[in-house]
Amino acid sequence: xxxxxxxxxxxxxxxxxxxxxxxxxxxxxxxxxxxxxxxxxxxxxxxxxxxxxxxxxxxxxxxxxxxxxxxxxxxxxxxxxxxxxxxxxxxxxxxxxxxxxxxxxxxxxxxxxxxxxxxxxxxxxxxxxxxxxxxxxxxxxxxxxxxxxxxxxxxxxxxxxxxxxxxxxxxxxxxxxxxxxxxxxxxxxxxxxxxxxxxxxxxxxxxxxxxxxxxxxxxxxxxxxxxxxxxxxxxxxxxxxxxxxxxxxxxxxxxxxxxxxxxxxxxxxxxxxxxxxxxxxxxxxxxxxxxxxxxxxxxxxxxxxxxxxxxxxxxxxxxxxxxxxxxxxxxxxxxxxxxxxxxxxxxxxxxxxxxxxxxxx
Ligand code: TRP
Numbered sequence: 001x002x003x004x005x006x007x008x009x010x011x012x013x014x015x016x017x018x019x020x021x022x023x024x025x026x027x028x029x030x031x032x033x034x035x036x037x038x039x040x041x042x043x044x045x046x047x048x049x050x051x052x053x054x055x056x057x058x059x060x061x062x063x064x065x066x067x068x069x070x071x072x073x074x075x076x077x078x079x080x081x082x083x084x085x086x087x088x089x090x091x092x093x094x095x096x097x098x099x100x101x102x103x104x105x106x107x108x109x110x111x112x113x114x115x116x117x118x119x120x121x122x123x124x125x126x127x128x129x130x131x132x133x134x135x136x137x138x139x140x141x142x143x144x145x146x147x148x149x150x151x152x153x154x155x156x157x158x159x160x161x162x163x164x165x166x167x168x169x170x171x172x173x174x175x176x177x178x179x180x181x182x183x184x185x186x187x188x189x190x191x192x193x194x195x196x197x198x199x200x201x202x203x204x205x206x207x208x209x210x211x212x213x214x215x216x217x218x219x220x221x222x223x224x225x226x227x228x229x230x231x232x233x234x235x236x237x238x239x240x241x242x243x244x245x246x247x248x249x250x251x252x253x254x255x256x257x258x259x260x261x262x263x264x265x266x267x268x269x270x271x272x273x274x275x276x277x278x279x280x281x282x283x284x285x286x287x288x289x290x291x292x293x294x295x296x297x298x299x300x301x302x303x304x305x306x307x308x309x310x311x312x313x314x315x316x317x318x319x320x321x322x323x324x325x326x327x328x329x330x331x332x333x334x335x336x337x338x339x340x341x342x343x344x345x346x347x348x349x350x351x352x353x354x355x356x357x358x359x360x361x
Contacts, residue, residue: 004178005030006146008042008085011062012052015069016209017294018202021190021252022152026183028074030150039080040144040326041070043319046086047137050130051120067315069212072305077318083326084319085140090330094139094337095132101168102135102161110134112157138162142177143330150183153191174340176333189251198227198245210294212301219298223291228283239276239283246286247273254293262292 007027009015015024031039043066048059063084070082085091107113113134117126137158141149142165149159159182166177185191194200195208202209210222228246232239241247256268266272272289275281308315338344345351 002038002145003036003148004144004146005036005039005148005150006042006141006144006180007040007150008044008140009066010044010048011059011066012048013062013204014065014211014213016202016211017249017298018193018209019069019152020073020212020297021187021193022185023150024070024073024075025190026150026185027080030148030183031074031076031079034079036148038144038329040146040322041075041080041082042085042140042326043067043083044085044140046091047133047140049086050127050133050136051116053127053129063319064312064315065213067319068305068308071308071315071318072212072301074301074304077322081322081325082318083323087323088143088327088330090327090334091136091139091143093334094143094330095136097337097341098135098138098165098169099132101165101172102132106161106164107131107134110157110161112154134158134161135165138165141180142166143333144326145178145333146180147178148183149180153184156182156184169337169340173337176336176340187252189248193252194245194248196222196226196245198243212298213305214298216295216299216302219294220291223287223294224284226287226290228286232283235282236279238279239281241273241277246283246290247276249290250286250293253290253297258289258293258296263289 005027007023009019009023027041030036043063045059045063048062049056052059067082071077075082113131117130122130134157138161141159141162149155151159159180163179166179169177192201195202195206196210197206197208199206199208210219214222223246226245226249229240229244231237250269250272254269259266259268259272263272266275272281272286276286335344335347339347
């Protein structure tokens with residue numbers, strides 16, 4: 001079995017540490033295990049436009065930001081094709097044909113889209129393109145015959161929708177498409193990293209994110225201002241772990257080695273948690289530890305970003321080459337799809353051949 005990996009992000013802003021533990025870290029791991037035949041990471045600008053039609057500038061501004069985020073976390077352009085969605089025109093064509101295989105009521109049941117509609121306050125004015133983006137996402141995945149899709153938990157409904165489209169297509173036409181599987185983090189804290197303010201999710205508009213591109217000073221300031229446990233007022237007070245963002249971040253980031261290196265009073269996170277719950281551990285202490293743990297990850301990311309930022313033409317070239325390659329692969333799948341659907345009229349004079357065949361009968 002060939003392993004083909006595909007994933008992507010909407011370029012609506014800089015990527016943050018929630019993206020990192022939710023999906024980026026998995027991608028780099030998969031890339032470095034090298035157990036695949038081809039790997040793609042897509043900047044989903046067309047999808048981003050489905051709810052930003054009036055703000056194309058924002059999307060454009062973030063293309064290079066996201067590309068830099070990818071390269072700085074260690075996505076290796078020698079191993080992975082990074083490409084821009086809207087440049088791969090076969091994707092739009094596939095989307096159109098797949099929409100015949102999906103019902104409106106099926107789309108209405110998609111919990112992620114439902115939630116996004118609520119958050120964006122669309123009410124009765126949902127853009128059709130936004131409503132149908134799960135179909136376009138199925139095109140993204142199937143165009144490359146990806147079988148593995150490393151994503152955040154919120155993307156599971158899209159993968160399920162894609163699998164249904166693949167099954168319908170293969171049943172009705174021919175066995176052309178591949179059913180994908182999602183890969184999500186196995187650590188609960190990584191599934192949905194809360195904001196620094198303790199709210200459920202990191203979100204740019206709330207201003208509770210730690211960005212991969214934040215400077216050391218900014219990271220420190222954000223960590224020191226983090227939400228912890230409002231009942232933990234004096235150091236001696238018993239502390240709570242549940243809903244305490246600092247501990248959720250530690251769950252997502254820290255290793256036993258970090259304790260040896262920065263906090264040798266404790267062997268591991270379980271010990272620290274117990275001590276905190278018993279009282280006697282100040283919030284400053286755990287924040288300082290978290291800052292050190294985060295910096296261990298963020299420092300090399302920052303260093304790599306600097307290198308690429310100083311050579312932005314190379315980044316441009318990486319995107320161009322990745323996109324050229326992606327276009328070829330997607331075009332090939334589109335041809336197979338059209339053939340299966342019998343709309344490949346000018347391939348090998350099919351339309352003519354069909355005419356003569358019927359005449360013979
Ligand atoms: N929906 C994804 C996000 O919001 C982006 C995306 C578009 C994607 N197409 C994809 C992810 C295909 C994985 C596979 O971040």
